[in-house]
Every structure is written in C-alpha cells, then in structure tokens.
Amino acid sequence: MIAALDLLHALSFAPLRARARRSVLAMAAIAVGVALGLAVNLVNDAALAEMQQAFRTVAGEADVRIEGVNRAIDETLYGKLGLHAQIEAIAPIIEIDVAVAGRRESLKVIGLDPFASARFTPHLIARPGETAADPLENVGGNRIAVSPAAMAWLNTGKSPEKQLTVTTPRGPVTLAIAGVLAGIESQQRVAVLDIAAAQALFNLQGQITRLDLRLLPGVDRTAFVRDIAADLPQGAHAVLPEVREQQTAAMSRAYRVNLTMLAMIALFSGALLVFSTQMLSVAERAGELAFMRVIGVTARGTVGLMLFEAVLLGAAGALLGAALGYALAWAALHVLGGDLGAGFFHGTRPALAFEPGTTALFMLLGCGAAMLGAWLPARQAARAHPAQALKTGSLHDTTGSGPSVLAGGGTFVISALLAFAPAIQGIPVLGYLAISGLLIGTLLLTPAIAAWVFRQGARLTNSRARADTPAVLQLAITRLANAPAQAGISLAAVLAAVSLAGAMAIMVTSFRHSVEDWLEQVLPAPAYLRQHSGGQTRSPGFFDATAQAAIRATPGVLRAEFVRTEKLTLNPARPPVALVIREFGEGISIDSRLPLVKRYPTPADATPSVWVSESFRDLYREPLRLDADGAFDLPLPMNPNRVAATRVHIAGVWRDYARQHGSIVMNFTDYARITGDARAHDAALWMQDGINAAALLPAFKTRLLGVPALEIAETADVRALSLKVFDRTFAVTYALEAVAVLIGLAGMVAAFTGLIVARKKEFGMLRHLGLTRGELTRMLTVEGAALAALGALLGVLLGMILAAVLVFVINPQSFGWSMDFHIPAFQLAAFSAALVVAAAGSAWFTARQVIGTQDLVRSVREDW
Amino acid sequence: MLSVTQLTKRYGARTVFDNLDLTIQPGEYVAITGESGVGKSTLLNLLAGLDVPDAGRIVLDGADLGTQTDDARTRFRRSHMGFVFQAFHVLPHLTVAANVALPLLLQKVATNERLERTQAMLAAVGLADRGASFPRELSGGELQRVAVARALIHRPKLVLADEPTGNLDPERAAEILQLLKDSIAREHAIGILVTHSALAAQTTQRVLRLTRDGLRDVAA
Structure with a gap:
C-alpha cells in the first residue's frame, strides 16, 4: 500500500507539482465551473423551497382546490359543495394582492372563515397568546393579523406598526394590525382577515377566489377532480394542490436551466484547460513516459496514470468549487435574491441550505470534466511508440494534423441537425446538445482549419514577390502552418470562450433590441393613467x-x-x-x-x-x-x-x-x-x-x-425601468460570460506558455543560428497574436451559429417567444481585438521570461 | 583568424579555465577533446558569443566578441558562424530546404538567391531530391547532412561542430565527418570539432585536449 502510494506520488503528484502554475490554473477553472453551477442550483433550490413553503402557507392541507377561470367564483358554490357526499370539509377563501401605502411591492391578503379554515390552514388562524385580544376578534372588522415577514416588512420605525393603509376599489382603507401569526414559518408577506370583511373591502360581495376541500377517507382525489367537473358551473374547475405547487418550480425552470448551461460552459472551459495541461505534460514528459513503458507500465497503465492526475486536479477543483459555490450562493441570495434578479419570486426571502445531492452531483461533474479533458492526451501517451520517444524525446509528432476532419465535420453536421429537433418536456435538451456538438465539432476541425489558414499565410509571406517579409514573421507563420495539432491545442480554449461568450452577447443584444422594439409598439401612448x-x-x-x-x-x-x-x-x-x-x-x-x-x-x-x-x-x-x-x-x-x-x-x-x-x-x-x-x-x-x-x-x-389612488406612468420611465430590469436579469449572464472568457484566455495563455517551454531546444538552436532575443520574442508574439486572431475569428463565426441556435431554437423552446437577430458588431470586434492584444501580450511576457535564460543555450547540448 | 587570449571563465567559486590561449587560422580544422564536465561546452559557448568571459579576449575575423552587446554578438554569429549539433536540431515544422535556408533567411538574402544557394548546398551534401521533405521523413544520417548544409550555407568564417556523430552509426559517422572536413576546406572556414571520439578527432588537422590545466596539442 505504502509502495503504491509512493509510486503514485512519484508518478502523479510530483509531475503536477512540477507544473504547479498550470495545474493550479486548471484546478481553478474546474472550481469556477463547479462553483457557478452549484451556486445557480443552490439559489434556485432555496428559492423553490421557500416558494413551496409559502405556497403551503396559503394553500394549507387541502385535498382539492376549486378555482375560478377568471378571478372569482360565485360563493353559492360553497353551499352547494358542502352537501357533496365525498367532501368531508370545505373552506371558502379570498386571496388577493393589494397595494400598501408607502410600499412599491404588494401584500398578499387572505380572507378566510376562521372556523372553516382551521382544519386547512391552522397557522393562518391567530391563537391565544399571539395577540392580546380574543383570537376570533383578530380578523374581524377592519383588523388583520400578519405573518412575521409581513410585520418585519411593515416595521420602519423602532416601535411595531399598529396599522397599515391598503388601496381598495373604494379608496384607501386603514386596517388595524391585531397580531402576528407566529405559526407561519415561511418568509412570505401575508395578511389575514375575515372573509366577509375582505369581500366588503375589495368589492367582492358574493364572490370567493377559491374553495379548499377535504375529501372523505378513501376517496380517490384524481377521480374526484375528474368527476366533479360535470357538477361545477362554467367558470370553475377543480385542481389538485400539487399541480399549482409544481407550477412554481416550472416557472423558473427554463431560466435555471439556461444559467446552469452557462455554468457548464465554464466547466467545459475547465475541461479544455485540463486538456491543454495534460497535453503539454505529455509533451514535456515524453522521455519519462516512454521510459516507464519500457520498464513495464502498460498502455492501459499509462492512460490510468494520466487520468488519475486529472482526477486529482478535478477533485481538488471540485472541493474548492463546492466551497466557493456555497459562498457565491449565499452572496447571490443576499444581493440578487432567489431569482438572481430575474423577477420570478417576488416577496420571498429564501435561506441557503446544505444540499448533499446537488453538491455531490456538481463535484462529480467537475471530476468528470477533468477526466474528459485528460482522455485524449492520455490516449496519445499510451499509443506512442516508446522506443521512438526515447530516441527523439517526443511522444508525438508535433507536425501531426490532429483529429480527423471527418470526425469534426460529422460531429458538426449531426449537431446542426439536432438544432431542428423539438423540445423535450418544455426543455430544449437537444438544442443544448446541438450547441455542445457544434462546439466540439469545431474544436476537432480547428487543427485542419488552422493548417489551411496558416498555409495560405505562409504562402503569402514566403512568396518570391515578398522578399522583404521579416524572417520572424515567415518563421512564425510557417511554424503555425506546419504544426496544426499544437495550434489546435492553443486555439481550443480561446475559441470555446469567444464562441460561447459571443453567442451569449449576440443573444442578449438580439433580445434587448427586440424588447426595445416591443416596448415601442405595446406602449404607444406617451403616458398611462391607472390606479396604484x-x-x-x-x-x-x-x-x-x-x-x-x-x-x-x-x-x-x-x-x-x-x-x-x-x-x-x-x-x-x-x-x-x-x-x-x-x-x-x-x-x-x-x-x-x-x-x-x-x-x-x-x-x-x-x-x-x-x-x-x-x-x-x-x-x-x-x-x-x-x-x-x-x-x-x-x-x-x-x-x-x-x-x-x-x-x-x-x-x-x-x-x-x-x-x-x-x-x-x-x-x-x-x-x-x-x-x-x-x-x-x-x-x-x-x-x-x-x-x-x-x-x-x-x-x-x-x-x-x-x-x-390614481397615478400616471410616463411611458419613457416605464421603458427605462423595463430595460433596467432586463439588464439586471442578465447581469448574472454577463458575469458568467466574463468568467468563461477569462478562463478561456487563461487556458490559451497556459497552453501557449507550456508550448514555449516545450520548445526550448528549438529556441536554443535559433539563438545559435543568430536570432536575437528580441527577434525570438517578436516571433513568439506574432505566433500568439496570430493564434488568438484566428481563435477569435473562428470563435466569432461559431458564436454567430451558436447564437442562431439560442435565438431561434432555445429561447422559443424555453420561453415561447421569438426575437430578431442582432449582431453587436462593434462589441464583438472590440472584444476580439482585446483578446488578441492580451494573447500577444502574454506571449511576449512569457517569451521574454523563457528566452532570457541561459539554459536555452544549454538545452541544445547533449554533453556537459 | 580566431584568436583567443588569456581567456578566463568562472561559475561562482569554480574556475572552468584560466588564461586559456588559442589561435586557429582560416581553413584550419581543429578537434577539441576532453572529459565530460571539463568545460568544452563552456568554451564553445564563449567562442560562439553565447556567453561572455570573465577575462580575456576572443577575436574572430577582427571582431572582439567580448566588447559587443548580446544583440551585436548574435548578429555577428548569424553571419560569421555555423553550428552542427549532436541531436541535429532541425526544425520539425520546416521542410529540409527551409531548414537549410534558415541562415540566409535571417540574413535577408533575396529569395531567388536563397533558393539557388539552398539547392546547390543540398546537392553538395547529397540531398538534392529531399528539399521538399520534412525532417520526420529523414534518417539520422540524412538529418545530420541537413545540419551540415545549414551550418555552411551562409559561408561562415567559423564552424562549430559539437559531437556531430554521437547519434550515428560508424558508417554514417564516417560519411558526415568526411562531409564536414571537405565542406570546411572548400569554404576555407575555421572548423572546430568537439568530440570524445578519437576516430572523429583523427579526421581533423590538429587535436587539442582540454583539461583542468588548459588546452594542449595532443596530435596532429
């Protein structure tokens, strides 16, 4: 056992430690992906748990609910159903959201019959001790009892509020706060009053909004709902309470899935970083891996070793990501709320809870992403010929063409076809699969594309007609043209980041433009008069x-x-x-x-x-x-x-x-x-x-x-407010996008740095031949800029295709609305230019560090 | 002419050599032998202008390398020196012709002239028909021929060959050594061959042995 641990330490921990900077970067990328995905789901779970608790607060323990097609049903139905043979108990309810003086948000007011509702919603009935007066008096007349959250919301001064003023069809009415309903555990703002008072206050005489039913033991609820339909008047229907409860979750489902997908993008970028880390590790450890093959480590053992290293990176990243995820979720709940600013869950204050299942799932995804990223390098290490590697010091041919064009093209085409498939249960699963496939297909095609593009470049720079082309430019472009597999590794991260961020930018811009146009049409008048x-x-x-x-x-x-x-x-x-x-x-x-x-x-x-x-x-x-x-x-x-x-x-x-x-x-x-x-x-x-x-x-x-309570809303203000809400909703999207881009850039820098280090002998030889340090630095800067430029160009093109899938497939399938396609050309161009400058800068910086060392010269010598 | 006078190099407290003197005339082909770690590579680095001495002078073709900046030494090396390494060090992503033409490219030689001289040099080393090949398609002996061609194409004053046959079988080694010798003689360059091999050393006109005490002639 100890021997095995020692072996693993020597073969896995030590190499990871030796490439500490790249290992930490890959681990951090995995951590960010895990953290973002976990945080989005933790926040949503917390919000849904709170919403469901709030739902149960209002809905109580009913077996079946009778609701109106429109806002209310005739209260005579209460009396009729009271005689139904299968109904054990029945309670009439009025539920209405009302405006409160001095508050922008509304208060949910529930009018109930304390005697009838005691069996369904006992927590809504004031108990002795909760108020000073007789409990039945608490909700009589113009007196109301409020939930603790409502009380906290109403309290603005040091002493508790004794009354509140609500807007009714007859004008503002002041209600006395008779007590606080301590039995309400949710954070929902609720006020309860007598149903007759509610009917009188809100002009609902003879009307109720809901009937809660308790069925006799043994009665099949589903069959009851089906059978009672014939007995109900037109305009009323029966429904199981859990149907409404599920709608709460469904309300934010598409938004949550979209955000989770964005988090998965970060995780995918992390996998790409692991890929480039392990690919370079394989290149650098060619001799070591070949030697191990020679002394008896099998090809499978080599794969296992490389995957074990990836799991170490993934596990460390997942652990860190889980901790970061909880911290992010806590911060998001406090700053943005349970809907992350999207506006689904008004009036709730969700609390963060430990979710072992969700946490384990995202940690496993982190490890899985790391293993996925390491799979190809591991296979390459295992397939290499050890004798040749020992002789040449290289496990793989740096001038290789990379994955086949057929595999990349096939993946791309099949994925493009998937984009036309319909949603599954309201979720655009195949649309998301199409996006992943299009990205993977393009990544597989990247070496071939890079080879073609840079060969044209080399043809241009090396032509007889251009004898004055600087040697460093010729060398840089020729190398890129003839080492497409390495170019592909460097391009992968930046292409993924630019395409995904570009797609999101196009989608958000398209949506925002469409919303602006929509606001112009649906709000044609300069102002609107309404009641608060x-x-x-x-x-x-x-x-x-x-x-x-x-x-x-x-x-x-x-x-x-x-x-x-x-x-x-x-x-x-x-x-x-x-x-x-x-x-x-x-x-x-x-x-x-x-x-x-x-x-x-x-x-x-x-x-x-x-x-x-x-x-x-x-x-x-x-x-x-x-x-x-x-x-x-x-x-x-x-x-x-x-x-x-x-x-x-x-x-x-x-x-x-x-x-x-x-x-x-x-x-x-x-x-x-x-x-x-x-x-x-x-x-x-x-x-x-x-x-x-x-x-x-x-x-x-x-x-x-x-x-x-008349008020006038200026359309310009409404439009501005709507766009502000829009921008707030997409703030999380922008943040995730920025993270994806940063990870992509870091990935490209890491890959490029690794390649520069791996090419020490080449630079040593060029120094011998007379290339100055400045010229070598310029050569590498040109390489970095050219790679980033191609990555950005391909990324933008792919981003447009992915954006088309988002705009024309995923959004309609998720939310049911279409939008016009708008490309933020300036934003994309500026972003791409910044990326190229950043890549060139990082290449320049790394080149200066590596080329300045004396061991560059020594690296070409075999004997000391 | 290459003139080395009173050359001293130290790494911290360790003195690699002290007051080393050496003079080699154009057209002369010299072997330097010595045990591992005695400072052969350090001497090569100093002669190539890749490192600077702590004392003494290295003058090649009238230029004192010690007084020049790193960039100036590099440009001097570009035009005046050629190198052959044990591990060939040809660039895998360039064709054979492009590898051979590299020194001319760095010297901004016109494209047409570059192509003509490259073709001529490839013919001279017996690789006339391999110009379009990539290094991965060549054998070890052929790769070293590419390296020799690259070292000589720009007609350098000094050719430094560091154990050029260490990775080759005896037959290929003999071929390369003969090629080097003939090429250096043809170009009337100064040739310095650093080697452990007595057989290789025998192909030169003069053999020097580097020891802790300095350089001394061991055989002609």
Whole structure:
C-alpha cells in the first residue's frame, strides 16, 4: 500500500507539482465551473423551497382546490359543495394582492372563515397568546393579523406598526394590525382577515377566489377532480394542490436551466484547460513516459496514470468549487435574491441550505470534466511508440494534423441537425446538445482549419514577390502552418470562450433590441393613467363609462384608449393566461399596436377576432386544437360572477415578452358587446402639444373623485425601468460570460506558455543560428497574436451559429417567444481585438521570461 | 583568424579555465577533446558569443566578441558562424530546404538567391531530391547532412561542430565527418570539432585536449 502510494506520488503528484502554475490554473477553472453551477442550483433550490413553503402557507392541507377561470367564483358554490357526499370539509377563501401605502411591492391578503379554515390552514388562524385580544376578534372588522415577514416588512420605525393603509376599489382603507401569526414559518408577506370583511373591502360581495376541500377517507382525489367537473358551473374547475405547487418550480425552470448551461460552459472551459495541461505534460514528459513503458507500465497503465492526475486536479477543483459555490450562493441570495434578479419570486426571502445531492452531483461533474479533458492526451501517451520517444524525446509528432476532419465535420453536421429537433418536456435538451456538438465539432476541425489558414499565410509571406517579409514573421507563420495539432491545442480554449461568450452577447443584444422594439409598439401612448396597484399588473379598480368620458374630456387630453386585463385559467394544469382587452382607436392599424409575427385571414362571419401571443400558441395548440380552424372557445367573465364560452377567431400571433404563460388580446368593443362590461383598468393617454401628463394628475383626481389612488406612468420611465430590469436579469449572464472568457484566455495563455517551454531546444538552436532575443520574442508574439486572431475569428463565426441556435431554437423552446437577430458588431470586434492584444501580450511576457535564460543555450547540448 | 587570449571563465567559486590561449587560422580544422564536465561546452559557448568571459579576449575575423552587446554578438554569429549539433536540431515544422535556408533567411538574402544557394548546398551534401521533405521523413544520417548544409550555407568564417556523430552509426559517422572536413576546406572556414571520439578527432588537422590545466596539442 505504502509502495503504491509512493509510486503514485512519484508518478502523479510530483509531475503536477512540477507544473504547479498550470495545474493550479486548471484546478481553478474546474472550481469556477463547479462553483457557478452549484451556486445557480443552490439559489434556485432555496428559492423553490421557500416558494413551496409559502405556497403551503396559503394553500394549507387541502385535498382539492376549486378555482375560478377568471378571478372569482360565485360563493353559492360553497353551499352547494358542502352537501357533496365525498367532501368531508370545505373552506371558502379570498386571496388577493393589494397595494400598501408607502410600499412599491404588494401584500398578499387572505380572507378566510376562521372556523372553516382551521382544519386547512391552522397557522393562518391567530391563537391565544399571539395577540392580546380574543383570537376570533383578530380578523374581524377592519383588523388583520400578519405573518412575521409581513410585520418585519411593515416595521420602519423602532416601535411595531399598529396599522397599515391598503388601496381598495373604494379608496384607501386603514386596517388595524391585531397580531402576528407566529405559526407561519415561511418568509412570505401575508395578511389575514375575515372573509366577509375582505369581500366588503375589495368589492367582492358574493364572490370567493377559491374553495379548499377535504375529501372523505378513501376517496380517490384524481377521480374526484375528474368527476366533479360535470357538477361545477362554467367558470370553475377543480385542481389538485400539487399541480399549482409544481407550477412554481416550472416557472423558473427554463431560466435555471439556461444559467446552469452557462455554468457548464465554464466547466467545459475547465475541461479544455485540463486538456491543454495534460497535453503539454505529455509533451514535456515524453522521455519519462516512454521510459516507464519500457520498464513495464502498460498502455492501459499509462492512460490510468494520466487520468488519475486529472482526477486529482478535478477533485481538488471540485472541493474548492463546492466551497466557493456555497459562498457565491449565499452572496447571490443576499444581493440578487432567489431569482438572481430575474423577477420570478417576488416577496420571498429564501435561506441557503446544505444540499448533499446537488453538491455531490456538481463535484462529480467537475471530476468528470477533468477526466474528459485528460482522455485524449492520455490516449496519445499510451499509443506512442516508446522506443521512438526515447530516441527523439517526443511522444508525438508535433507536425501531426490532429483529429480527423471527418470526425469534426460529422460531429458538426449531426449537431446542426439536432438544432431542428423539438423540445423535450418544455426543455430544449437537444438544442443544448446541438450547441455542445457544434462546439466540439469545431474544436476537432480547428487543427485542419488552422493548417489551411496558416498555409495560405505562409504562402503569402514566403512568396518570391515578398522578399522583404521579416524572417520572424515567415518563421512564425510557417511554424503555425506546419504544426496544426499544437495550434489546435492553443486555439481550443480561446475559441470555446469567444464562441460561447459571443453567442451569449449576440443573444442578449438580439433580445434587448427586440424588447426595445416591443416596448415601442405595446406602449404607444406617451403616458398611462391607472390606479396604484402595488406592483401588480392589474389595477385594483375600474374606470367605468363615466370615468372614461371624464378622462377623455379632461382639458389637455388629445386622445385616450382604454385597456383592461383579466386572468383566465384555460387549463387547470397551467398557470392562468392574460386576457388583454384593448381599444385600438379609430383608423389605428393593429400592426401599429401589436408586434405581430403572423397574420391569419379574417373569416366571413362575425366571429370576434383575438390575437394570441407566441407562448399561448405553443402552450395551447394541442388542448385548444388551434391549428384546426384558427378558432377556439374563450371563457369570458360575465356579470354577475359567471363565465360564458365565446367562440373567437385567431387573427394573428404577436410577440409578448411580458407574459411567459400566454396572453390573448381582444378588441375592447368586442369584449364590451359580449360581456356587457365596458369598464377598464388603465387609460393610454395622448396629450395636446405642450401638455405634460403628470401635470394633468390633479385634474384627473378632481374629475374622478370616486376612483382611488390614481397615478400616471410616463411611458419613457416605464421603458427605462423595463430595460433596467432586463439588464439586471442578465447581469448574472454577463458575469458568467466574463468568467468563461477569462478562463478561456487563461487556458490559451497556459497552453501557449507550456508550448514555449516545450520548445526550448528549438529556441536554443535559433539563438545559435543568430536570432536575437528580441527577434525570438517578436516571433513568439506574432505566433500568439496570430493564434488568438484566428481563435477569435473562428470563435466569432461559431458564436454567430451558436447564437442562431439560442435565438431561434432555445429561447422559443424555453420561453415561447421569438426575437430578431442582432449582431453587436462593434462589441464583438472590440472584444476580439482585446483578446488578441492580451494573447500577444502574454506571449511576449512569457517569451521574454523563457528566452532570457541561459539554459536555452544549454538545452541544445547533449554533453556537459 | 580566431584568436583567443588569456581567456578566463568562472561559475561562482569554480574556475572552468584560466588564461586559456588559442589561435586557429582560416581553413584550419581543429578537434577539441576532453572529459565530460571539463568545460568544452563552456568554451564553445564563449567562442560562439553565447556567453561572455570573465577575462580575456576572443577575436574572430577582427571582431572582439567580448566588447559587443548580446544583440551585436548574435548578429555577428548569424553571419560569421555555423553550428552542427549532436541531436541535429532541425526544425520539425520546416521542410529540409527551409531548414537549410534558415541562415540566409535571417540574413535577408533575396529569395531567388536563397533558393539557388539552398539547392546547390543540398546537392553538395547529397540531398538534392529531399528539399521538399520534412525532417520526420529523414534518417539520422540524412538529418545530420541537413545540419551540415545549414551550418555552411551562409559561408561562415567559423564552424562549430559539437559531437556531430554521437547519434550515428560508424558508417554514417564516417560519411558526415568526411562531409564536414571537405565542406570546411572548400569554404576555407575555421572548423572546430568537439568530440570524445578519437576516430572523429583523427579526421581533423590538429587535436587539442582540454583539461583542468588548459588546452594542449595532443596530435596532429
């Protein structure tokens, strides 16, 4: 055992230590990849755990939930279902997000019947000791009990807040805080009040938003949900609570997968670094490895030895990466929040937890990446002819052409075909595989491409017509042309980094441009009038016909178009879609208001038209059979508290970046005619020349006395805020991109440094022949710059192909929306130029260090 | 003429040689022998201008190497010296012709002249038809012929051959030694052959032995 350890120490630890700088760099790259991947998943796991706990806080222990297609259901259903033979208990709930005075974010308010809900959500019922008064009094009248997180959120001064003011359709209402619900363990901001009070406060008389059901023992829940559908009125449906819970995870899944893929890019760069480290190690240890083969180490043993070294690097990197991952996750949760700035998980404060499974998975991935990187060098070491290596001091032919063009070309073509495959369970697995394959295929093709490119260069520099070409330039280019395998090793890291970072840059730029264009179209008016909503998409109150007329008649207003937004659950298994009811104004073309990506012919009959979003089309194509005739039954809310299905025709598909779960746009006139409800939530305002929208707010308040909490949003501010949110969302992407590039650059520097060291004898000979140190340094600087330039060029070209896969395959499959393709030419050119300068600089620095030494001269001598 | 006077070289406290004198006339071919570690390589480095002496002078063709900067010595070496190494040291990524032409390339000789002289030199060393080959396609003897051609193509005043036959079989070694001797004579250059081999040394006009006490003639 000790002998074996000694052998491993001599054969593996010692070589790694001897190449400490490169080993540390490779280890660090693996660590960064593991850390980023682990951190992204830890943060997401923490956020999901918190969201699920928050969900259970509100949902309680129900077996089945009855929900409305629209925002509410008729409360008479409560009484009817109470008599159902399979239902043991039932509780009515009102759940609503309300705006709180002085706060930008909303507060979730739950109206419940304490007696009925005690069996479902006991933690929402105030217990003696939690408040000073009678528990049943806590949620009566205008008194509410709040969760600890809500209390902490509300407390701004030293003493606890005693009351809060919420926006209701009737105006601001001040509620007394009767106590804190200590039983709520999640960090969700929740306030609880009596259901009757909630109905009165929020104009929901006769309505509830949900019924929680407890079934009798032995009743099959799934069968119950299926059977009860026939007994429910139109506009209500039954759903298992876990379906809603799973939607929470699904909400951020695509984003998490995207970030994990970015982390995997860093890990892949790490594997490339291990590859170049081990490739150079093989070159430098040619004699040693050949000698071991001669004294009895088998080819398999050589592979094992090289892989063992890689595992050592990978394990050390994985361990370091795991620690770094937890630190990053902790920092990200505190600075960016559980959604890393993406905005999925508002109102939660997730806590970091130790995840042994996730940690082990990413550590294994780190080791796997290291082994993957070492596989090819190990095979090369094992396949070399030991006698020849002992004689020449080289295990492999430096002028070899590298992997076959067929392997690279084949991988590239197959991967390109994979990009056309559909998503698997909503995740673009094959799209990501295509990206990996395209990258690997290009890396395999790189030596052949490098050979061709530099041969053309050599032909040019060495031609008779160019007799004045400097010798160092000729030497540099000729060497690159005739040592393509080594050029490939040096190029690999920089090509991978540039292509992946370039692809991300193109994708983000494409997305940002598309979002800007989209904002221009969906927010055509210079300002919008609405009621303060506490960050929610829908105003708490309406502008009725009188209010709409008053707004139009306000001096200074040139034109007003009204908008209403409703939520409709078309499929209980999916989150609700948004129904956007819009006025389009006389003579206004639909194209100027909606970014249409597809138009359909209008039918001859009077079927109302709707325009659906891309994600709606993708999500509901099968359940609603949208392809059959372009029409489907849309359940529209009718007064009072019922829903009626209306046949609508799809006139077009539009691009909607605001609603991932789908949206439907309907003409306001059609909606009002069908439902008899002409109320609106928002008003898009065009002012007369020289009139500022904000200046009109007092006039609106005077004219709209019955409408509370009016506010005006300037479109320019909304656009700026939207783009700020966009940039914040992609901040993590930029950070990961930067890391990938740095690792790539470090990889190229490491590979190039190793090659320079390995070429000592060549430089020693050139010094003998009369090349000055300056000329040798210049030669290597030219080599470094030429390699980086080719790497950057190939990287940018491949980046464009990868970006096309991201833009046209992965994004539509992940989020359901399309975008226009924009190439940030200046950004890419500047980035490539910086990379070439950095590579040339590092080559110059390394060359000066190596060439200045006297052992360069000695290296050509065989006898001392 | 190569004139070495009062040459002294030390590495720290160790003196490699002290007050060494040597004079070699153009066209003269000299062998230097000696035990390993006695300082043969140090002497070669000094003669090549790759290292500087602690004292003494090395004058080749009227130029005092000791007074020149490293870059000046390098440029002088480029035009005035040729080298043949034991391990050949031809560049694997250059063709045979390109390897031979390297010194001319460094001296910025016009392309046409470079090609003509290269072809002529390849013919002179018996490799006229191997110019387009890469070093990996050549045998050890052929590689050393390439090295000899490279050492002589720019008509240097001094040719330094460091154990040029150490990696060759006796037959190939004899061929190379004869080639070197003929080539040096043809170019009227100064030839210095550093070797352990008595047979190799016998091919030169004069044999010197380097010991701790200095250089001394051992045979003609």
